[in-house]
Amino acid sequence: MNVEPIIQLDDVKKRFGPQQVLKGINLSIYEGKTTVIVGESGKGKSLILKHILGLIKPDSGKVLVYGKDLIKINKKDLKEIRSYFGVLFQNAALFDSMTVFDNVALPLRERTRASEEEIKKIVNEKLKLMDLEGSNEKYPAQLSGGMRKRVGLARALVLNPKIVFFDEPTTGLDVAKSNEIYRVFYRTQAKLGYTAVIVSHDVPKIFKLADYVALLHDGIIQDCLPPEDFQTSDNPFIKEFVEKTMGLIYESEEVEG
Amino acid sequence: MILLKFLNTLGELVMYYINQIGRMGIFLFNVFVNIFKLPYYKVSNITKQIYIIGSLSIFVIIFTGAFTGMVLSLQGYNTLRKFGSEGLLGSAVALSLIRELGPVLAALMVTGRAGSAICAEIGIMRNSEQIDALECMAIDPHKYIVAPKFIATIISMPLLTAIFDVIGIFGGYLVGVTLLGANEGSYFTSMYKDVEFNDIYMGFVKSLCFGLLIVWICSAKGYFVHYERKGGFGAEGVSRVTTNAVVLTSVSILVFDYFITSFLL
Numbered sequence: 001m002n003v004e005p006i007i008q009l010d011d012v013k014k015r016f017g018p019q020q021v022l023k024g025i026n027l028s029i030y031e032g033k034t035t036v037i038v039g040e041s042g043k044g045k046s047l048i049l050k051h052i053l054g055l056i057k058p059d060s061g062k063v064l065v066y067g068k069d070l071i072k073i074n075k076k077d078l079k080e081i082r083s084y085f086g087v088l089f090q091n092a093a094l095f096d097s098m099t100v101f102d103n104v105a106l107p108l109r110e111r112t113r114a115s116e117e118e119i120k121k122i123v124n125e126k127l128k129l130m131d132l133e134g135s136n137e138k139y140p141a142q143l144s145g146g147m148r149k150r151v152g153l154a155r156a157l158v159l160n161p162k163i164v165f166f167d168e169p170t171t172g173l174d175v176a177k178s179n180e181i182y183r184v185f186y187r188t189q190a191k192l193g194y195t196a197v198i199v200s201h202d203v204p205k206i207f208k209l210a211d212y213v214a215l216l217h218d219g220i221i222q223d224c225l226p227p228e229d230f231q232t233s234d235n236p237f238i239k240e241f242v243e244k245t246m247g248l249i250y251e252s253e254e255v256e257g
Numbered sequence: 258m259i260l261l262k263f264l265n266t267l268g269e270l271v272m273y274y275i276n277q278i279g280r281m282g283i284f285l286f287n288v289f290v291n292i293f294k295l296p297y298y299k300v301s302n303i304t305k306q307i308y309i310i311g312s313l314s315i316f317v318i319i320f321t322g323a324f325t326g327m328v329l330s331l332q333g334y335n336t337l338r339k340f341g342s343e344g345l346l347g348s349a350v351a352l353s354l355i356r357e358l359g360p361v362l363a364a365l366m367v368t369g370r371a372g373s374a375i376c377a378e379i380g381i382m383r384n385s386e387q388i389d390a391l392e393c394m395a396i397d398p399h400k401y402i403v404a405p406k407f408i409a410t411i412i413s414m415p416l417l418t419a420i421f422d423v424i425g426i427f428g429g430y431l432v433g434v435t436l437l438g439a440n441e442g443s444y445f446t447s448m449y450k451d452v453e454f455n456d457i458y459m460g461f462v463k464s465l466c467f468g469l470l471i472v473w474i475c476s477a478k479g480y481f482v483h484y485e486r487k488g489g490f491g492a493e494g495v496s497r498v499t500t501n502a503v504v505l506t507s508v509s510i511l512v513f514d515y516f517i518t519s520f521l522l
Contacts, residue, residue, distance in 0.1 A: 053393050082395040093386035110396045159394075 004067075006031050006163065006195060007052055012061035014047060021047060023219030024061070029163075029212075034189070034196040035224070036206050038241070039216035045199040046090065046167050048216070052197070053087065053165065054078055083111065086156030086164040086194070090171065092148045094140040094155070100127070101136040104155045111159065126154040129191075130184055146177035150184060157188060166198040178202065182209060203245040207231070215241055273486050280484065281477045284399075288407055288476075291400040298405060306405045310371040311413030315420065317366050322421035325358055326350060326428030333429075334437050347444035348451035350429035351422075355452060355460045359422040361514050364467035367410075367417060368506045372475040375406055376502040379479030380495040388480070403476050407469075414468025415461055422460065459521050466517060467510050474509065478502035 005028035012025040021044040029035045037045050050056040051063050054070045063070040065081050073081070094103050104123045108114050114122070127133060130150040140148055149169060156164055169185070170178035186209065189196060200206045207213060207227040214224035217237040225233060231242050333349045379402060382388050391398045426448070433439040482489035482498045489498055 050389075053389075055389055055392060079395045079397075082393055085393055085395075087390065087393040089386050089390055091386065093390040095382075095387055095390075096385070107394045107396070110401060111394070 003030055005029055006066055007197070008062075008064040009048070009051065010062040010064065012048075012051055012058045012063060014044075014051070014056070014058050021219060022051075022058070025051075025216075025219075025221055027214055027221050027224060029195065029197055031195050032193060033211040034198065034209055035212045035214060036198045036200055036210040037214045037216055037221075038201055038203055038206070041201060043216060044219065045201075045216055049165050049167055049197065049199055053085065054082065083159070084162040086159070086161030088149065088152045088156045088164070088166045088169055090167040092140070092152035094148060094151055096140045099137050099139055100132070100143070100151050103140070103151060104158055107155065107159050122158065123154075126158050127151075129157075129188060130154045131180075144177075146173050146180060149173070149181060153181075153184065153188070157192065157194075160192060161194055163195045163197065166196065166200070168199055168201075170200065170202050178205075185209065201245075203241075217241070277481070277484070280481055281473070284477045284480060285473055287399045288403050288473075291397060292404045292407060294400065298408075302405045303408050306409035307413055309374070310367070310406065310409045311417060314367050314370050314413070314417055317370055318363055318417050318421050319424050321362060321366055322359075322424035323428040323431075325362055325421075326354060326425030326430075327432040329353060329358070329425070330429035330431075330433035331437070334433050334439055343439050344443035345447050345451075346429070346433045346439050347426075347446070347448040350433070351426050351448045351452050352456060354422045354425040354429075355456050357514075357518075359425060360418050360460050360463035360467055361510060363418045363421040363464065364414065364471060364510050365507055367414065367468075368471050368475070368503055368510070371410070372471045372506055373499050373503050375410075375472065376475040376479040376499045377495055379403070379476050380482040380489070380498050383480060383482050384489070384491065384495060398480075403480065406476055407472050410468045410472035411465065414471070415464040418460060418464035459518070462521065463514065463517050466513060470509055470513060471506050474506045475502045478505070 007027075007029040009025045009027040012022055013020070014022040025048060027035075027037075027048070037048060039045050047056065051058055052065065052070075054063075054073075057071055066084075068077060068081060070078065070081070094100075095106065098106070101123055104126060105119050108119045108122060124133075124136075127136065130153060132147065132150055132154065135143065135147065135151075140151070143151065153169075166185070170181050173181065182205065185196075188194075196209075198206065198209070207230070210227050212224050213227050213230040215222045215230075215235075215238050222235050222237045223230075223233060230238060231246070233239065233242075329350045330346060333346055334343060337343050337346055337349065379388075382398075382402065388398045388402070391401060430441075430444060434441045434444050478498050478501060479495075482494055485494060485498055487497065488494060
């Protein structure tokens with residue numbers, strides 16, 4: 001690969017109290033590609049995202065986004081870099097005292113000089129893309145989990161970001177709903193062409209979307225490979241992970257067979 | 258071993274509070290920078306906060322103001338009569354309200370009503386990642402969430418205090434003159450004679466400072482709920498931090514009241 005990565009984590013370490021959560025993360029993310037970070041729950045996958053977003057500062061190491069080190073960067077540049085981002089949080093993080101429309105309109109109202117009419121047009125267009133017509137005046141508490149995630153996605157995409165982060169986009173949704181999220185994801189990425197970083201443990205389904213899969217184990221990114229190579233990797237942790245998540249459910253059959 | 262453990266805990270505690278003070282100082286600085294930074298606010302954003310923090314507190318202020326004035330008059334009349342100086346009732350009620358009780362009690366009522374709401378609202382926004390979401394959208398939460406509350410509280414507090422004072426003076430009139438039979442003329446004349454601009458100035462300065470204290474402590478406590486020493490997670494974290502904020506604000510209002518008074522006298 002001779003293309004320059006747009007996001008690069010270089011030996012990022014983070015400790016919380018006695019627990020060394022990230023033990024030196026090295027990860028590169030390339031433009032226009034979908035990179036999926038997999039791994040066990042509660043081992044720091046979302047933490048990696050928060051480092052890339054600049055919400056948490058690492059104890060040591062570098063986080064480079066578009067070649068700029070997020071640790072040394074000033075506020076103005078950080079703001080500019082964040083304007084390329086769209087984020088879908090784990091629980092969607094919608095503003096619960098605002099309607100769906102206002103939630104999606106917020107970035108437009110605060111960050112652009114668009115008139116109310118233009119805002120209305122753009123928001124309705126995005127909501128339509130998410131199959132959310134007719135929910136404009138509802139509040140987040142009145143929506144189902146899947147709808148909330150779609151509103152979150154609409155909000156993340158409303159300013160046409162260059163990089164979109166998905167923190168567990170399908171956790172807590174049933175199979176049909178999570179397929180729907182994937183379909184929406186696929187459709188919007190094809191249309192808008194953004195770079196995607198997905199944190200998920202929805203294996204193997206997520207492999208279909210991924211250009212690269214990275215396994216976080218024991219505070220280290222074991223490897224970052226295209227899905228096919230990932231599934232046949234010799235790395236013992238990746239092997240174990242693939243077997244655990246994609247192996248036969250009825251182990252006894254395997255033994256008997 | 259016990260000594261070591263004690264020292265360890267003590268050190269942790271000291272570090273925690275120093276950190277907390279630093280955080281709150283930086284927070285205040287950031288908010289002030291953001292208040293004056295372009296782009297300016299939508300007026301509706303600020304008027305909404307003035308409505309929530311100021312207008313909705315008026316009823317409580319009127320109620321407590323009236324009864325404070327009434328009880329001052331009741332106590333004052335009976336004490337002053339012993340010295341035969343009932344004529345000073347008006348100035349006694351007015352001065353104690355304008356200089357002291359008005360700003361302090363109004364601030365305490367606003368702390369209980371609006372301060373707790375500010376803290377809980379911001380705390381919940383922090384805990385449900387809404388503040389992170391704002392930051393990721395490159396919208397500064399200091400500007401978008403906190404600054405309008407600062408502006409609204411600093412505008413509302415002196416006005417609420419003024420309402421408190423006026424209602425209190427009329428409450429005092431009601432009890433002193435109408436009920437106890439003090440002389441109506443001397444109630445108002447003594448007030449005109451004794452209340453000076455300096456007294457009103459002191460009350461005004463106090464109400465401004467208290468307004469700032471309320472909104473600063475309550476919003477910073479909510480904003481940093483995730484740094485709470487005993488864990489600021491979930492509903493319990495928010496409830497604990499709200500209680501803390503109200504207690505801390507009330508105590509600091511009383512402490513600052515002494516220092517402002519001694520400074521201005």
